[in-house]
Amino acid sequence: MDHLDAIKVFVCIADLGGFASAARAMRVSTAVASRHVAFLEQKLHTRLFHRNSRNLSLTDSGQLYLERVRGIVDELDSIEKMVNSANLEPAGELRIVAPVVFGFRALGPVIESYSKRFPKVRTDITLDDRGIDLVEDGFDVGIFAAHEISSRTLIARTLLAGRLIVCATPHYVDTYGAPSCREELSAHQCLVTPSEKTGVAGESAGMQQTAHVKQRNVVVANNIEMLHQLALLHLGVAIFPDYLVNDDIAQNRLVEIPGDFGLCGVEIKVGYASRKHLSAKIRTFVDHAAGHFGGRRENFDQ
Template sequence: MNQLQSMRVFVKVADLGSFVRAAGALDLSTAVVTRHVADLEARLGTRLLNRTTRRLSLTESGTTYLERVRHILDDLEGVEQMVVARNHEPVGTLRIVAPVVFGLHSLAPVVQSYAERYPDVMPDVTLADRHVDLVEEGFDVGILVARQMRSASIVTRRLTTGYMTVCATPAYLQQHGTPTCPEDLLTHPCLSRPAEQGGDEKVFTGPRGEVRVRPTNAIAANNTEMLRQFALLGMGVAILPSYLIGRDLASGRLVPLLGDYHLPQIEITIAYPSRLHLPAKVRTFIDHLVAHFQRTDDHARDPRATMPRRAVAGSPAYADDLPVSALLGDTTRPKRQATRSGTVASSTI
C-alpha cells in the first residue's frame, strides 16, 4: 500500500480514536483503514496502537511516530497549498470576527480598502466581546485585543500595539483640578470596566518606578465606548485605549493626563484556523491587514502623525480630518517610552 496514504490514515485513526470513525471521515471502508495501519506497523516492525474491544490507545512508539508524521504531513500539505494557491484568485465570503469597540473604530477602513482591491470577496464582519472558537463557528479570521488563544490549530500573528490613556474633558479638569501622579486618581471619580474585566487596580510605570493604585469608580461599564461617552460628558477621569479616543485627544475634546506615567500596552493580533489549505481570500486579507497596521505603526512613530491638522498645515483641527492610522499609536507619552511592552487581561477593550 501507499506509505504516505497509510501515514495519513494512521493520523486520522489516532485523532478520532476509532477505525470506524476514521473510515467514515476518509470515505474508506473499515477494512481498508485497518489494513493501512497494519501494513504501517509491519513496515516499522512495531505496534503503534493498542487495540481492545472497547477502545484504542497509542503505544509509546505510536505517540512518537504520530508527532513526527504529523509534522511531515503538515509540511507536505503546506508546500502543495502554496503552489496551488498561486493559481487561485480570492473569491467568496470572508468571515471576520473582532471585538466590538476595536471593530467599530479601527477595522472598517481596512475592510473597505480590501473590498475595493478584491471585489469578488464579500467580507462578512461579526463584532463580539466573548470567547470565539474560530473553527467551530466557521470564522476565517479573528482579531484579538489583549487576549491569548491557546490552540494547536490556531495561528496568531501580531498586528500592532495600543496604549491605555488616562484622560478627562477640559471642563472637568477646570472644575476638579488636574491629576499629576497616579495617586491623585484616588481623589477623582473614575470611569472603568468592572474589576473582573480588567478594572480595579491600575499599574503605572514612571519616574518613581512601578506605582499601583485602586481608583474609586464613579460608574462601571463593560463596554469602553460607553465609558468614552461618560468621559465626554465630564463624569470623571477615564482610562481608555488609544484606538478609541485618538480623535478625541487630537481635537481637544479629551485631555491626556499623567504624561510621565504609562500603563501596560495592548497587544492586538490576528488569528486564523491553520496555515494549511489557506484560501486565497484569507491569505490576501491577512497580508492586507498586516500591511495596513504596519503603515499604522510607521505613522505613529512620526511625531507629526498625531498632531491636529492645524499644527501641521495651518488649517482648522477637525477630528475627522485625521486618518485612523494616526490614532492607534501612543499619542500621550514621551517618545522614550514608546518601546516598553506589556499586556492587559481584558478582551472587551
C-alpha cells in the first residue's frame, strides 16, 4: 500500500470527520479508506482514531501525527499544482540541438515566431554536426537528418523533404565538363565531407549518399556551408540538398548536373526522447516547428 496515499486519506478523514465522507471525497470505497488507516496504525504501532458507532475523534497520537503530516500534504499539493501549471503553460529553458547549416539557414524564423507565441520559454540552441544523444547530452529537442535517427525510443516528426543533387558552377562545367554518372566523378575535382572522402557510401550535407566511387578529393571539410562557398568559387563538384542551393541554381550561380549518381532523398526530422510526461515546452515547440515547415519541400535561400 502506498504510504503517501494513506497519509492523504488519513488527513481527509480527520478534516471531514468520517470515513464515508472522506472516501467519497477521495473517490475510493469506505473499505479502502479503512485499510489505509489500518496500514498507518500498523506502521506507527498506535491508534490514530477513537471509533464508536456515533463518533470519530483523533487520539493524542493521531492529533500529533496530523499536525506533522498536514504540512507535508499541503506542500506536496502546492508543488503538484505548480508543476501542472508549468506543463499547461510552456515555460522554462528549452535546449535545442540542430545541424550547423540548418540552424543558420532555417532555424531563426522558427525560434523567432515560437518565442513570440510562448514568451516564458527561454531557448538554448546548440548547432552541432556530430552525433548527438538527446538524453546523454541533455537536450530536450533535436533536429536531425532522418538517417541519423537510430534510437528506437526517439519520437520524430518530419519537418521537410527534398533530394540530393550534384552541382557545380557554370564556369567549372565550361572548363572541365560535367560528369554524367557516379563512375565519372573520379575524374573530377570533388568537394566532400570526411565521410565521403573514402569513396564509400557516406553522408553528404547530413544526408545519406550512396555513390561508391573513389573520388579526387580536392577539399574535405566537415561543414557543408564551407563546401558550398568553395563550390561557388568554381573549385569543384559537390553534392548538396536541393533546398540549400535552389536559389543559387535559379540565379545561375550553380547548375544542377543531371546523371545517374545513385543519390537518396532528403528528410529532416524534429525529435524528442519520449512521449511519457511530455512537457508543454517540448510539445508546443515540436508542433510549432512541424507547422512552420509542414513537411514540404523547402528552399532556405528564399
